Amino acid sequence: MSIWKRKPLNQLLAEAADSEKGLKKTLTAPGLVALGIGAIIGAGLFSITGLAASMNAGPAITISFLVAAFGCVFAGLCYAEFSSMIPVAGSAYTYSFATMGEFVAWIIGWDLVLEYAVGAATVSISWSRYFGKFLSGYGIHLNESYMLSPFEGGIINVPAVVIVMIMSLILIRGTKESAFVNSIIVLLKVTVVLVFIAVGWQYIRPENYTPYIPANTGKFGEFGFSGIIRAAAIVFFAYIGFDAVSTAAQEAKNPKRDMPIGILLSLAICTVLYILFAHVMTGVVNYQAFAGKDGIAPVAIAVESMGHVGANGMITPAYPWLNNAILLAILGGYASVILVMLMGQSRVFFSMSKDGLMPKVFSEVHSKFRTPAKNNLLFMVIVSLFAAFVPARVVGEMTSIGTLFAFILVCIGVLIMRKKMPDAPRAFRTPLVPFVPIAGVLVCLFMMVFLPLDTWIRLIAWMMLGFDLYLFYGMKNSVLNKGTFSEGNYKTIAYSGYAMVIALVAVAYINHLDANADGAFLYYFSLIFAAIHAVIFTFSFNKSR
Numbered sequence: 001m002s003i004w005k006r007k008p009l010n011q012l013l014a015e016a017a018d019s020e021k022g023l024k025k026t027l028t029a030p031g032l033v034a035l036g037i038g039a040i041i042g043a044g045l046f047s048i049t050g051l052a053a054s055m056n057a058g059p060a061i062t063i064s065f066l067v068a069a070f071g072c073v074f075a076g077l078c079y080a081e082f083s084s085m086i087p088v089a090g091s092a093y094t095y096s097f098a099t100m101g102e103f104v105a106w107i108i109g110w111d112l113v114l115e116y117a118v119g120a121a122t123v124s125i126s127w128s129r130y131f132g133k134f135l136s137g138y139g140i141h142l143n144e145s146y147m148l149s150p151f152e153g154g155i156i157n158v159p160a161v162v163i164v165m166i167m168s169l170i171l172i173r174g175t176k177e178s179a180f181v182n183s184i185i186v187l188l189k190v191t192v193v194l195v196f197i198a199v200g201w202q203y204i205r206p207e208n209y210t211p212y213i214p215a216n217t218g219k220f221g222e223f224g225f226s227g228i229i230r231a232a233a234i235v236f237f238a239y240i241g242f243d244a245v246s247t248a249a250q251e252a253k254n255p256k257r258d259m260p261i262g263i264l265l266s267l268a269i270c271t272v273l274y275i276l277f278a279h280v281m282t283g284v285v286n287y288q289a290f291a292g293k294d295g296i297a298p299v300a301i302a303v304e305s306m307g308h309v310g311a312n313g314m315i316t317p318a319y320p321w322l323n324n325a326i327l328l329a330i331l332g333g334y335a336s337v338i339l340v341m342l343m344g345q346s347r348v349f350f351s352m353s354k355d356g357l358m359p360k361v362f363s364e365v366h367s368k369f370r371t372p373a374k375n376n377l378l379f380m381v382i383v384s385l386f387a388a389f390v391p392a393r394v395v396g397e398m399t400s401i402g403t404l405f406a407f408i409l410v411c412i413g414v415l416i417m418r419k420k421m422p423d424a425p426r427a428f429r430t431p432l433v434p435f436v437p438i439a440g441v442l443v444c445l446f447m448m449v450f451l452p453l454d455t456w457i458r459l460i461a462w463m464m465l466g467f468d469l470y471l472f473y474g475m476k477n478s479v480l481n482k483g484t485f486s487e488g489n490y491k492t493i494a495y496s497g498y499a500m501v502i503a504l505v506a507v508a509y510i511n512h513l514d515a516n517a518d519g520a521f522l523y524y525f526s527l528i529f530a531a532i533h534a535v536i537f538t539f540s541f542n543k544s545r
Contacts, residue, residue, distance in 0.1 A: 003103035003489045005480055007355070009424060012086050012098060029258040034183045036245045036266025038336035041189055041273065046330045047126035048235050049278055050290035050298025057231035058214040058223055059282040062275050064231035069271040071232075071447060072239045074440030075407035076267050077430045078414040083245075083259035084427035085417075092406045092413075093348050097355070099413040099420070102481065103493075106474055108409045109352045110466030114459075115402035116345035117379060120164065120338050121386035122399055125149075127334040128159035128387075133300050134327040151391045160387035167339045168380035171346065172373045189333035190273070192326050196299070197276050199319060203306040204283035214287075221450060233447035236400045239267070256427035299326055342383065346375040356479035357470070397455040398462075404444045405459070411440035453511035457526055460504045464533050467497050471540055490540045497537030501530045 053061040082095040093112055097105035128147050135142060148154025216224030245262045281298060285305040290298045303326060307318040317323070350372045353363035362375045414430055414437045430436050471493060476483050508526035 002101070002481070003475075003485060003492065004101035006099065006101050007094075007097040007105075007480055009086070009098055009421065012094065029254075029261045031183065032245050032258055032262025033266045033269075034186045035340055036262055037190065037270060038183075038186045038333075038340045040239060040266060040270040041186075041193065041333060041337075045193070045274060045277055046130070046299050046333065047123075049281060050301070052231035052234045053278070053282055053287040053298075054290035056221060056223065056227040056234065058211070058227070058287045059209045060213045060228050061231055061235075061282060061287075062278045063213075064228050064235060065271070065274045065278055067229065067232040067443075068236045068239060068447070069267075069274075071236065071404075071407065071440065071443040072267055072271070074436050074443060075411055076263055077436050078411045078440060080260035080263045080428045081414055081426060081430040082410065082417075083263060084256045085424065092410045094351055095413050096409055099416040100409075102355075102357075102478060103470070103489075104409065105355075106352075106357055106470045107463065107466065108406055109348055109357070110463065110469070111402050111405050112348045113345065114462050115399055115406060116341045116348070117383050118386055118390075118402070119399040120341040120345070120379075120383045121160070121390065123334050123337045123341070124160040124164050124383070124387040125157060127163050127331060127338070128157050130300070130327055130330050130334065131159045131163075134324065134331060137324045137327070149389050149391050151389075156388045158388075161384045163335060163338060164342075164384045164387055165380055167335060167342055168376050168383075170339060171343055172371055172376045185332045185336040189329045189336070192329035192333075193273055193277055195322070196303075196326060197273075197280050199322065200280040200284050200302065200306055203318070204280065206283075208283050208286050221452070226450065229447060230450040233400055233404070233451045234397060236403060236447060239270070239403075260428040299330060342376065342379060345379050345383075346372050349375050349379070354479075356477040357474040359473075394455075394458070397451055398458055401448060401451050401455050401459050404448045407444045408441050411437040411444070453507055453514070454522055456507050457504065457511060457522060460500055460507065461526070461529055464497070464500050464504070464529070467493065467500070468533075468536060471536070494537045494540040497533060497540065501534050501537065504530045 049061060052064065053059070057064045079092075086094055086098055093105055093109035096108045132142050132144075132147050142159075144153075145155045146158045149157055213225075213228065214223040216222060216226065220226050221230035245259070245266065281302045284302050289301055289305075300323060303319070303323040304317055305315055306322070307316045309315055349358060349362045351363075352358040353360060353375075362372065362378070364374055365372060415434055417424070418433055475481075475485055475489075504526050508523050508530075512520070512523040
């Protein structure tokens with residue numbers, strides 16, 4: 001018995017084929033493509049684009065999307081091979097279990113918990129901002145204290161909590177019903193994106209593209225080359241739609257054929273739309289206009305600038321009706337993103353629970369709806385808390401770093417699978433191996449390096465919490481290992497934990513030296529957190545003796 005023990009491929013396929021106890025198979029290729037587009041076209045396009053353009057890349061945000069797309073193409077090809085080969089709920093968690101063993105699978109599963117939870121929270125926060133703007137167009141003005149987190153000068157973000165609850169209840173009702181709602185919303189928001197591009201193109205002002213790549217301010221990540229790459233890393237989480245598609249593999253009618261189509265086609269469509277949309281948005285208005293609290297809703301600013309400039313220098317919007325129409329579509333579009341992310345989250349937890357690494361209650365399927373209803377209710381509460389009290393920048397960057405980390409492990413998994421199981425049946429084969437997976441690892445790692453240090457602190461702390469759960473619950477209840485591990489396994493976890501303790505202290509110290517850092521709280525929290533975990537990992541080390 002070992003933490004490196006891999007889950008047999010035939011066992012995974014047997015789970016996928018168990019239609020009586022498993023999840024209901026209702027999704028076809030068009031449904032999977034719509035699922036992917038539903039997750040991809042959202043916060044990255046309608047929200048984070050403005051913030052990243054105003055703070056990091058300027059008009060060169062289009063280059064940032066292209067860089068992010070390269071990383072996604074490499075990772076997407078690897079996901080396509082895995083999802084057609086192992087059509088089981090759980091996405092990268094399941095793939096890692098089959099290729100790198102239980103311990104690595106736990107790490108990536110815990111990372112996916114972070115990715116989807118904070119991703120859904122990010123989008124719900126932006127949904128709240130657009131909802132306020134939509135109501136203000138009809139003379140209804142909500143109290144801002146109830147639309148912002150305490151860290152942003154508010155009390156609680158009530159609209160963000162409400163939309164998370166609504167989408168969670170739809171998910172509990174059933175996957176087929178959720179996919180139907182999602183498909184309608186996707187059709188609506190793609191139409192609006194195309195209208196925005198077509199209408200906005202005629203109001204592009206070339207002077208807004210000068211300079212196309214603003215000079216670096218002297219601070220790493222603020223414009224210039226480093227700004228373009230940091231912006232790519234920040235908007236990267238908007239591409240996780242195909243990752244969400246892979247979590248629904250067990251609910252696909254013909255996963256071997258349909259999963260690669262759903263993943264790659266949704267990625268291709270959205271990449272083109274992203275670049276065109278960003279080009280128009282930064283062309284109709286100067287990127288500096290997206291700074292400040294309204295940067296979370298940049299489309300509204302862009303639409304107001306689509307018109308003719310009068311003698312007084314004021315712009316009269318040519319299509320005043322378009323703003324509310326676009327805001328309505330964005331609200332629906334954001335709802336579909338939240339829906340898909342919550343769905344992906346619950347499916348990862350479902351798989352971890354079936355393997356004994358999480359409590360059994362999370363793999364229980366509702367007798368009528370055939371969905372993991374209790375699972376959905378748990379994350380309704382968790383994501384609502386994130387949305388209510390955590391700032392948008394923090395949750396957005398946490399989603400990006402979690403996504404990039406997941407993509408790296410999937411790319412590595414393809415290399416290992418090709419080596420250890422070269423003859424296993426594959427409905428889709430990643431081309432140009434080993435170039436594609438290695439390039440995916442390097443591009444994703446490159447973008448991770450450009451994310452702010454405080455984001456790294458939160459990721460390391462989150463992973464340390466994951467080690468705690470695996471050490472005190474997962475190892476005792478592992479179905480594959482029957483709760484029995486060698487002494488050397490505990491020593492491996494202890495050494496890995498010590499490495500994270502050192503990394504946390506080092507990153508926190510370097511971040512603390514930065515005069516522009518968030519303050520002393522994160523630094524002292526990191527030191528206390530590291531000290532506590534040094535004791536916990538010493539316990540693991542002592543168990544190995």
